[in-house]
Amino acid sequence: MDVLMLSRLQFAVATMFHFLFVPLTLGLSILTAIYETMYVKTGDEDYRRAAKFWGKLFLINFALGVVTGITLEFQFGTNWSRYSKYVGDIFGSLLAIEATLAFYLESTFIGVWLFTWNKVKPKTHALFIWLVAIASNISALWILIANGWMQNPVGYTLRNGRAELADFWAVITNPFAVLEFLHTVSGAYILAGFFVMGVCAYHLLRKNEVQFFKKSFNVAVTFALIFALFEAFNGHLHGAEVAKTQPAKLAAMESHWETASNVPMYLLQIPDPANERNSVQAIPIPGMLSILAHHDSSATVKGLKDFPISERPPVMTTFWSFRLMVGLGFLFILIAGLGWLKRREIENQSGLLKLFIYAIPLPYLASELGWAVAEVGRQPWIVYGLMKTADAVSILDVSQVATSLAAFVVFYSMLGIIDFYLLAKYARKGPVH
């Protein structure tokens, strides 16, 4: 393998590992803040214990989310230095703004929140966790503005042999970035909702602290359902934006080979990229792909064959990741909907409770698949239409990158195992009296 492939693998490992922790941080910080606010409003001690219990799980998860985020900032320089040099004027400034605007706030107040349960009024203490929650979500906004720019570069001009900022407003209001942000954070909220519901289900099945976990469950199920529904809606808009700005990615997501108008969507489809066709293609919904992509059943959708082979993303990965993610998205609406309907007597629904436990990993899978669609589907570009991934990689020896990749795999596996072990341990332990 060459430096390019190894660096891509290393980035994939670093990003996917980082994103095992980020969504729970984004969502559970808000849920913890909601529980603590409910304590402030009602004085119900259970909500104070809830804030402490979920807050503890939040912190175990947060530790790895933060430290693995530093890796990503480093990687742009270490492994993608030609990219950094070419687009740093825009991309670098977005990362720097993220740090000053959000990361300080988050990292400072997480410590304050942790150490001041007995030192300040409940209202003030709740404010601290809200600051953490808001800051981590603002963080996500700036990171996704940066990623959105890689997906749909706007507001730049090519000058001095690089992309320079021309219109800052255009960069931060990039519609692609806004939709990507909504899609990513909604996914994170679903994940956090399912995490909380799963842990609640574990205890409710054992009749442990029933009142406590019912209260936590009820907040989480409403939260998860709202965002599962919203996700389907904003996901559709996001897909339409992809159709507009990255037609090759859309064609790969749908494994759509021939340019045509009034294109159906096939519920059953198996791509055959070697022969530039689909080996199975059944149960069409007439005009559906045209509608989804361009809100018009007669619209023309460009097929993969009309892109040069060198500019097509890997079809199999993009297609299957997308299909599976969408399928899971609908499943989340179904499960969360069921939970919501039965929420008043959830402790007696043992079948449903078991389902909730097994559902915990599914939103994790969906989030990772979503990133696979976004990043693999953008290939061969690192910045869509502007810079190829192959032109972005650093000048390094294969041995350097092979060593660091091996180190990342070993090191991250260990940390990941420990972190999930601790999460499971404290989740099972339940709240302190």
Next chain:
Amino acid sequence: MLETIWFILWGVLWAVYFMLDGFDLGLGTLLPVLSKNESERRIIYNSMGPFWDGNEVWLITAGGATFAAFPTAYAVMFNGLYSALLLLLFALIIRGVCFEFRNKVDSPGWRSVWDAAMVIGSFLPALLLGVAFANIFEGLPIDQNGVFQGGLLTLLNPYGLAGGVLFVLLFLVHGSLWLAVKSEGALQDRAGAMAKKLWPVLLVVAVLFLGFTLVATDLFHNYFKTPVLWLIPLIAVLALIGTFVFIRQAAWGKAWISSALTIVFVTFFGVAGLFPRLLPSSLNSDYSVTIQNGAASQLTLKIMLVVALVMVPVVIAYQTWVYLFLGGKVTEKDLAYEEAY
């Protein structure tokens, strides 16, 4: 003009980072030496507890500001120092999780694993940052394409190592003083005695480093050209002496502030000598990355300056508040607090 302002800001961000994270890196390194039992170890962890994470963000920002304001410098430096920076990264990761993991399993074996991780994860960044900056001071073997002609071992030259030792010692003194501020009784005595013992070593290394700098680098060039700059090393020396004076008076808070000033002005000393270069090339001065050939566009520098001028004071304000609010001593009683590390 904007480039110059950003160069200064770049130096300030690194200086503040070294001043803040410096104490917890130093204290983490000294953990096994300063503590005699489990509750003393916990006091040490909790004395850094609410602060270390916020301190480390200054590193992220210093890196981010380099990326934004001087993208070419970021690209050349991170590509060139690949192995050293990834080593630094692994150390910071292992150190970051220590705080959260250490107390989550009730077993002495488990804790001692994380104590060891804390020592390595604190010592390595202190050393590597010193080595990296000393190498930048003396110039990196960068060719005309900005490619680094060397490896990890290139960095471990005598001057680079001297820089590493200097940083480690600065941070060890700074960390001991922090613990002296935050603890009481035997632990405080031990921390104060450690600072007192380390200070003369630091002085010797600092003097040697300064002499070495005259031989190995051209940092002094700017000082001879613009004599007013001598104020910077002068303040550094006075602050270093002040640190010792306050240590002798057992005025730990003042000694810590003095030590913080030392670190800040030692950083400024190097950065002012570098100007206008961010990464001097040891192969040919034409290959150096400077504020002219390495800077971002005027528009980016302008927008970033507005963000920095608005947000950095806000950050300083709330971080100062946190330091004042949670700055009291950590005692045995605080360890009973259920959220304590």
